[in-house]
Amino acid sequence: MLTFNWLAGCKPTTTKEVLTLPKEWFEMNSYIKIGENGVVSLMSPNPEFGSNVKTSMPMILADELNVDWKNVLVEQADFFPERFERQFTGGSQGIRLGWQPLRTAGATARQMLTDAAAQTWNVPASEITTENGMLIHKASDNKASYGEMASLAATLPVPEEVALKEIKEFHIIGTSRKNVEGKNIVTGKPMFSLDHTKEGMLISMIVHPPAFGMKVKSIDESSVKSMPGIRDVFVFQNLRDDYERNGFDTTSFADMVAIVGNTTWEVMNAKKALKVEWENAPEKTFDVQGWRGKETVVMPAGLESSDGHTYQMEQMSRKAAQELRKDGDPETAFKKADKVLERTYTAPYLAHNCMEPVNCFADVTADKAELYGPIQAPEFIMNALSTSLGMPKEKIKINLARMGGGFGQRAYGHHMVEAALISQKVNAPVLTIYSREDDMTYGIYRPTYTATYKAALDKDNNLIAFHVKGGGIPEHAVAANRFPAGAVDNYLAEGWSLNSNITIGAFRAPRSNFIAGAEQSFMDELAELAGKDPIDFRLELLDRAKNNPVGENNDYDAERLSGVLRLVREKSNWTETRKNIHRGVSAYFCHNTYVAEVLDLEMKDNKPVVHNVYAAVDCGIVINPDAATNMGEGGIVDGIGNALFGEMTFKDGKPEKNNFHQYQMIRQKEAPKSIEIHFVENEHDPTGLGEPLFPPTFAAVANALYKATGKRFYNQPFVHDLETTRMEM
Amino acid sequence: MASLSLNINSKNYTVDIDPQMPLLWALRDIIGLKGTKYGCGIAQCGACTVLLEDNAVRSCSLPVSAVADKKIVTIEGLSEDGDHPLQQAWIEHDVPQCGYCQAGQIMNAAGLLNKNPNPTDEEIETAMNGNICRCGTYLRIKAAIKTAAKSEKV
Numbered sequence: 001m002l003t004f005n006w007l008a009g010c011k012p013t014t015t016k017e018v019l020t021l022p023k024e025w026f027e028m029n030s031y032i033k034i035g036e037n038g039v040v041s042l043m044s045p046n047p048e049f050g051s052n053v054k055t056s057m058p059m060i061l062a063d064e065l066n067v068d069w070k071n072v073l074v075e076q077a078d079f080f081p082e083r084f085e086r087q088f089t090g091g092s093q094g095i096r097l098g099w100q101p102l103r104t105a106g107a108t109a110r111q112m113l114t115d116a117a118a119q120t121w122n123v124p125a126s127e128i129t130t131e132n133g134m135l136i137h138k139a140s141d142n143k144a145s146y147g148e149m150a151s152l153a154a155t156l157p158v159p160e161e162v163a164l165k166e167i168k169e170f171h172i173i174g175t176s177r178k179n180v181e182g183k184n185i186v187t188g189k190p191m192f193s194l195d196h197t198k199e200g201m202l203i204s205m206i207v208h209p210p211a212f213g214m215k216v217k218s219i220d221e222s223s224v225k226s227m228p229g230i231r232d233v234f235v236f237q238n239l240r241d242d243y244e245r246n247g248f249d250t251t252s253f254a255d256m257v258a259i260v261g262n263t264t265w266e267v268m269n270a271k272k273a274l275k276v277e278w279e280n281a282p283e284k285t286f287d288v289q290g291w292r293g294k295e296t297v298v299m300p301a302g303l304e305s306s307d308g309h310t311y312q313m314e315q316m317s318r319k320a321a322q323e324l325r326k327d328g329d330p331e332t333a334f335k336k337a338d339k340v341l342e343r344t345y346t347a348p349y350l351a352h353n354c355m356e357p358v359n360c361f362a363d364v365t366a367d368k369a370e371l372y373g374p375i376q377a378p379e380f381i382m383n384a385l386s387t388s389l390g391m392p393k394e395k396i397k398i399n400l401a402r403m404g405g406g407f408g409q410r411a412y413g414h415h416m417v418e419a420a421l422i423s424q425k426v427n428a429p430v431l432t433i434y435s436r437e438d439d440m441t442y443g444i445y446r447p448t449y450t451a452t453y454k455a456a457l458d459k460d461n462n463l464i465a466f467h468v469k470g471g472g473i474p475e476h477a478v479a480a481n482r483f484p485a486g487a488v489d490n491y492l493a494e495g496w497s498l499n500s501n502i503t504i505g506a507f508r509a510p511r512s513n514f515i516a517g518a519e520q521s522f523m524d525e526l527a528e529l530a531g532k533d534p535i536d537f538r539l540e541l542l543d544r545a546k547n548n549p550v551g552e553n554n555d556y557d558a559e560r561l562s563g564v565l566r567l568v569r570e571k572s573n574w575t576e577t578r579k580n581i582h583r584g585v586s587a588y589f590c591h592n593t594y595v596a597e598v599l600d601l602e603m604k605d606n607k608p609v610v611h612n613v614y615a616a617v618d619c620g621i622v623i624n625p626d627a628a629t630n631m632g633e634g635g636i637v638d639g640i641g642n643a644l645f646g647e648m649t650f651k652d653g654k655p656e657k658n659n660f661h662q663y664q665m666i667r668q669k670e671a672p673k674s675i676e677i678h679f680v681e682n683e684h685d686p687t688g689l690g691e692p693l694f695p696p697t698f699a700a701v702a703n704a705l706y707k708a709t710g711k712r713f714y715n716q717p718f719v720h721d722l723e724t725t726r727m728e729m
Numbered sequence: 730m731a732s733l734s735l736n737i738n739s740k741n742y743t744v745d746i747d748p749q750m751p752l753l754w755a756l757r758d759i760i761g762l763k764g765t766k767y768g769c770g771i772a773q774c775g776a777c778t779v780l781l782e783d784n785a786v787r788s789c790s791l792p793v794s795a796v797a798d799k800k801i802v803t804i805e806g807l808s809e810d811g812d813h814p815l816q817q818a819w820i821e822h823d824v825p826q827c828g829y830c831q832a833g834q835i836m837n838a839a840g841l842l843n844k845n846p847n848p849t850d851e852e853i854e855t856a857m858n859g860n861i862c863r864c865g866t867y868l869r870i871k872a873a874i875k876t877a878a879k880s881e882k883v
Binding site (some may be wrong): 048049050051052176178179181182183185186187188189190191194195197203227228263264265266268302336353354355356357402403404405406407433435436483577626627630631635636641659660661665666668669671672673674675700 | 730745747750751754757758759761762763764765766767768769770771773774776803804805807808811815816819820825826827828829830831832835847850852853854855857859860861862863864865866868869870871
């Protein structure tokens with residue numbers, strides 16, 4: 001294992017007191033070790049990218065194990081599929097899918113300790129209780145710490161079935177606990193793979209084509225080979241030609257240049273000096289084994305521009321599309337309508353822009369490969385690593401680095417394959433670093449989307465027909481079975497897509513991150529046309545969906561979606577008016593969690609200033625309330641930033657923005673003055689928070705902007721139309 | 730290459746170094762201090778912020794020749810044991826998500842409080858506007874700075 005396990009000498013970060021490390025650890029299972037002095041070591045299985053699973057997952061283990069949180073040390077697990085299930089961070093599924101396995105692991109260890117005490121005291125296990133790391137048998141006045149029983153417990157058979165706690169028995173879950181890495185972060189400890197060093201380690205940077213649709217023609221090695229500190233420069237190919245990809249093998253450029261040297265600065269200088277000739281790349285067709293089954297992907301030749309994309313999308317939106325769902329007879333209903341509203345929404349490609357640029361450490365020798373880098377889905381890059389390196393999987397070890405952000409970008413592991421191949425070629429440990437420019441122009445973007453909504457009201461302002469036709473490059477964002485499907489008799493959802501050689505990938509709440517904003521902006525305008533309050537309008541429809549749903553497969557719980565709308569209405573004091581402050585509301589269900597938001601903004605010098613945001617969230621049981629609130633705040637701030645500013649554009653295949661001076665990010669001044677997150681209290685199993693607060697924010701912004709300026713905002717990023725509004729005023 | 734003397738966290742380092750090398754890479758690759766981060770290389774994100782004679786500066790855009798013999802403080806040198814009021818406030822408000830930007834945020838805040846020990850909200854926002862947090866912890870950063878400012882007063 002890479003020497004990143006500091007347990008031997010480190011101070012714990014969970015407590016002010018120093019925990020004395022035990023002389024010996026006894027392993028209960030993959031997750032739990034107990035020292036003879038009662039100190040507990042918990043493995044956090046999933047890679048960490050800021051959602052703080054490194055605290056919340058151990059909290060679940062510790063609660064069922066029934067220990068005192070102050071006696072807990074947390075260690076990051078490496079990728080170890082034989083010992084941990086689903087080491088995947090993404091899709092807001094970590095806690096949701098880890099809930100049962102983590103509770104079971106904690107309860108199992110508790111049972112083994114109980115059995116050890118039962119054996120030692122010769123009493124029935126069922127009479128033994130546990131509390132804060134102590135085993136107690138009242139009747140015989142016997143007491144022991146977990147530490148005393150650990151060595152015996154570790155030898156006992158693992159029970160097949162264990163009883164889990166009642167929710168009311170939780171003593172850690174549901175309480176706010178500090179980030180276990182807080183102290184290390186604020187004291188600048190080396191925590192990221194970019195911070196890694198090893199004896200003999202070299203630095204490498206890549207050079208990728210400046211535009212999509214291009215490839216390497218030739219390089220002039222002499223331009224850099226003799227520069228100070230430079231060891232090697234070569235062209236290499238990431239994936240073998242005959243390799244069958246899975247959904248996370250996305251690779252933007254077949255071949256790239258690697259420059260290897262002693263220090264980052266020297267390699268950066270060589271990157272600037274390197275002469276490369278590029279040429280147009282041919283069309284590429286290949287199969288991908290995705291989660292929807294085998295798909296054929298076509299990457300056309302050519303150099304694409306945003307103007308061309310806009311034009312093509314407008315053309316496509318007029319053509320016939322694939323029917324995704326139909327209820328009743330929308331065509332007739334539209335003909336009979338008293339009022340019809342039709343609106344079109346668009347959004348651009350987005351770059352992830354994690355603060356930590358893509359990088360990976362690799363040490364590949366003849367008989368093994370050790371990798372240490374940011375990766376959300378280590379399991380899914382193993383095939384590519386094995387094939388490209390020509391090494392069996394058992395010889396490849398992935399150590400899970402803390403990620404400086406993920407947002408979906410780090411689910412793709414091309415950088416691991418690159419780092420490994422570079423290390424293999426130069427026969428040395430190498431840290432491969434992307435510059436910010438490399439990272440921002442590499443691709444795997446959030447796709448560009450559009451959607452046209454059409455709705456019909458009868459003379460009593462009832463919604464009688466609803467039609468959504470959405471498209472995008474290279475996929476559409478339509479979720480046909482979501483609200484308002486189920487709430488309207490005549491419903492049609494259609495989708496279309498266009499091929500492109502610009503690579504895309506998961507971006508915080510894929511597809512939802514566009515369609516929620518479009519749909520909830522349209523709902524707002526429709527409510528106004530119907531002469532109804534926007535929250536009342538939604539609640540009426542949800543009542544219909546609950547009491548008398550149309551069709552089956554309605555992919556939401558109308559009661560829970562109503563619940564968050566009612567809660568946000570209450571907490572935001574929805575009907576309150578304040579001078580110059582304008583309110584927008586939005587509600588969405590995605591990634592298993594229900595969210596409703598009210599956003600208050602004011603226009604100052606024709607710029608929106610967000611004052612308050614209120615969010616009502618139904619994610620079932622909340623593990624770590626303050627950390628959950630932090631996640632909610634993050635999703636909202638991200639939503640405001642991308643709604644207002646986020647945009648990647650292209651000219652002749654070249655991304656037009658390559659650093660933060662061109663790609664506008666939300667900053668301290670544009671963040672809301674206050675955010676309140678209110679969790680619905682219920683006992684549903686926990687669902688995630690990483691993504692669900694992001695999508696509804698876009699419409700909350702748009703709807704508030706409408707109240708503030710009298711104009712509707714249909715095209716993201718809103719900064720462009722705001723500028724037009726400013727110039728008109 | 731030139732021989733330069735760098736004063737970092739009260740220690741003197743004599744290094745043989747390209748005088749054009751940005752301080753950021755001298756800190757990370759030559760001295761071995763990894764707390765100061767690379768985010769953009771063009772002084773647009775603030776992740777590389779250090780204190781130069783008590784002022785917050787972007788180390789990615791300062792060549793070592795410009796900072797030789799001057800007092801430099803990095804996140805590792807902000808306090809002996811992580812107990813600077815800012816660091817304590819950061820823990821109290823449980824600020825970080827991914828944590829990558831936070832060293833730069835803290836050092837920039839330290840520069841602010843060195844110049845303005847009792848900043849208004851607006852002054853905090855303006856001073857901190859050069860530090861991007863992709864995870865969106867801005868509200869907690871601001872709250873932590875206010876807490877630290879109050880505690881330093883006491």
